[in-house]
Amino acid sequence: MRIGLINAYSTLNLGDAAIYSAFRQLLPDVELVGCVQDERPDATLGVTFLSERPRNCDAYVSVGGDIFNNSREWFVTKAFLKNLAELRHSPNRTILFGQSIPRSCHGLSFLLLQRYFKRLAAVCVRDAESHQRLCAAGVQARLSYDIAFVLESSPLAEATARQCLERLGIDPSQAAVLSVRGFDSMYGHDNEAFVSRMAQLSVELTEAGLRPVILIQSGAYGSDNDLEVAAAIQERAPGTAILNPFVADPAVPSWQLAMALFALVDSVIAVRFHTAVLSLAAGRVPYHLHYSNKGRDLCRRLDLPGCDLASLVPSSALEAILASRGRRFDHQHVREQVRRDFRWCLDQLPDVI
Numbered sequence: 001m002r003i004g005l006i007n008a009y010s011t012l013n014l015g016d017a018a019i020y021s022a023f024r025q026l027l028p029d030v031e032l033v034g035c036v037q038d039e040r041p042d043a044t045l046g047v048t049f050l051s052e053r054p055r056n057c058d059a060y061v062s063v064g065g066d067i068f069n070n071s072r073e074w075f076v077t078k079a080f081l082k083n084l085a086e087l088r089h090s091p092n093r094t095i096l097f098g099q100s101i102p103r104s105c106h107g108l109s110f111l112l113l114q115r116y117f118k119r120l121a122a123v124c125v126r127d128a129e130s131h132q133r134l135c136a137a138g139v140q141a142r143l144s145y146d147i148a149f150v151l152e153s154s155p156l157a158e159a160t161a162r163q164c165l166e167r168l169g170i171d172p173s174q175a176a177v178l179s180v181r182g183f184d185s186m187y188g189h190d191n192e193a194f195v196s197r198m199a200q201l202s203v204e205l206t207e208a209g210l211r212p213v214i215l216i217q218s219g220a221y222g223s224d225n226d227l228e229v230a231a232a233i234q235e236r237a238p239g240t241a242i243l244n245p246f247v248a249d250p251a252v253p254s255w256q257l258a259m260a261l262f263a264l265v266d267s268v269i270a271v272r273f274h275t276a277v278l279s280l281a282a283g284r285v286p287y288h289l290h291y292s293n294k295g296r297d298l299c300r301r302l303d304l305p306g307c308d309l310a311s312l313v314p315s316s317a318l319e320a321i322l323a324s325r326g327r328r329f330d331h332q333h334v335r336e337q338v339r340r341d342f343r344w345c346l347d348q349l350p351d352v353i
Contacts, residue, residue, distance in 0.1 A: 003027060004054025005034035005063045006086040006094070011042035011049075013218040015274030018148040018255035019063055019098065020045045025150055027343055029198070037221065041245070044253045053086065059349050062087060062096040062120075070096065076109050076320075084116055091119035095345045098147040100294040101130040111264040123344040127297035144341035145298075146277045149334045151257040155284060160249045161260035168213065168241045176210040176267040176321075177243075179232055179275035182223035189291055189309065195229060199236035201269070201314040206239040208322060210267065215258060217272045220263050229347060251254035262286075266325045271309065273298070278333070280304075302334070 011017045022030055024046030032047045033054045041049040087094060096117065105113060114137040117123050124142040125131050161298045164184065165172055174222060178298040180198055183189040202212040215232040223346040225285035227244075234240045243261070255278060262268050262279040268286040273295050279286040280302070288306030290296050299306050 001029075001035065001059075002057045003048065003257075004029040004057035004060045004202065005032065006054060006275050007062045007064050008034040008058050008085050009064050010036050010038050010224075011045060012038055012246065012255035014226060014258055015148070015272065015277075016064060017045055017218060018147075018274060018278060020047045022060065022147040022150050022254060023047075023063065023150075024349055026147070026339065031296055034063075042253065044050055058093070058351065059192040060090060060094040062094065064097065064099060069315045069343065076112065078108055079321035080105075087116045087120060091116070092121055093349060094120050095124070096120055097122075097123040097124045098126045098144065098347055099130075100125060100127050100228060100292075101133060103129075103293060111184050117141070121350075122348040124341050124345050127152060127294045128301065129293040129297060133255070142341055142344065145301075145334050145338050145339055146274070146294075147342065148274060148277050149281050149331060149338050151255065151259065151278070151281055153256055153263060154252075155251045156249075156257040157260035158264070160252050160257055161264050164248055164257075164261070165213075165264070168243065170211045170213060170241060172264045172265055172351075174209065174211045175213050175265040176205045176269060177213050177215050177261060177265050178269045179215050179217045179272040180226050180233065181218070182225065182229045183291075184223040189228070191223075193235070194309070195232045196270075197283060197312050197314060199233045201312070201317070202233060202240045204318045205321075206237070208318065212237070212240045213265075214242045215228050215239060215275065216242065216246065216262065216312060217258070217275060219244070247257055267321070267349070269321060270306075276304070280329050281331050283328055283331060285324055285329045287317075287324045302329075 008015050033050055034047050035050050035053050117139045118267055124144050126146045131141050131143040156282045205212045217225045218224050218226050220337050245257040259278045259282040262284045263282040268279040270286040271289045276286045278286045288299050288304050289309045291309040
């Protein structure tokens with residue numbers, strides 16, 4: 001059986017890479033194909049990446065995170081329409097699993113989205129706000145969690161993570177791993193203010209006896225590339241280290257190295273959503289500085305420590321961040337729910353897999 005992953009984005013964002021590997025784990029016996037923007041997609045993820053969108057498949061799964069973001073809110077962008085068009089080819093053999101509907105998708109764009117969703121075999125989203133909006137619009141949607149919760153680390157990834165910290169001269173018990181990102185019109189945060197606050201947080205962590213380590217979660221395109229932001233924070237807070245999992249060991253997927261790192265250290269401060277998800281999947285409770293509905297929902301449903309990124313005052317948040325160190329998370333119930341929900345979605349297809 002051949003299944004196509006549609007609306008795939010890039011393997012240079014470890015959150016997206018984790019999503020692709022998670023589908024491979026849940027579909028071990030099928031031919032899994034997709035198409036991403038990358039010139040050389042990561043070959044360790046278990047997906048065959050084609051040069052064009054998957055065709056002639058037995059079923060399709062719409063994947064990714066906030067792909068239905070409509071960055072020009074009062075218009076309908078070409079990128080939005082392109083992603084939406086992927087759903088029209090074989091709607092009765094297409095399911096959508098583990099995505100979120102950003103708040104920027106409203107008005108005409110949301111009207112178009114709901115019409116397409118109503119034709120799909122199954123729709124399952126990962127946050128309560130998206131679920132409520134869709135249900136109110138008459139879409140028979142199911143609520144679950146991000147599919148990356150089903151993933152696990154590996155002995156090789158664990159050894160590589162330890163080696164990475166050793167090269168940086170950092171004791172795992174003293175490391176505070178942070179994720180960052182650049183902001184543009186998609187999320188509406190002030191990029192300069194974000195850099196300033198995160199640099200100040202790094203200084204506060206250093207003064208508290210910790211070693212801040214910025215994990216590069218994405219080396220993809222436009223603002224979805226953490227390298228420039230990480231360098232700007234490091235310039236203002238020289239005690240901050242940078243760890244890039246995309247250049248560590250080609251045999252270890254970026255997401256798996258991140259999971260191993262989260263399990264190894266005592267403190268994870270997640271700005272990016274998949275830093276929080278993969279930290280939880282590794283058994284570590286993160287402090288989540290969320291900036292959109294998917295992150296807020298994760299904090300509410302799993303009772304995580306954190307705050308809205310826009311309200312972050314580093315000196316005020318430090319005590320709560322330090323209090324979250326070393327906390328463990330039992331991910332089994334979330335993992336089992338994701339598996340059940342995905343199985344339910346598959347069962348809605350004409351030919352059950």
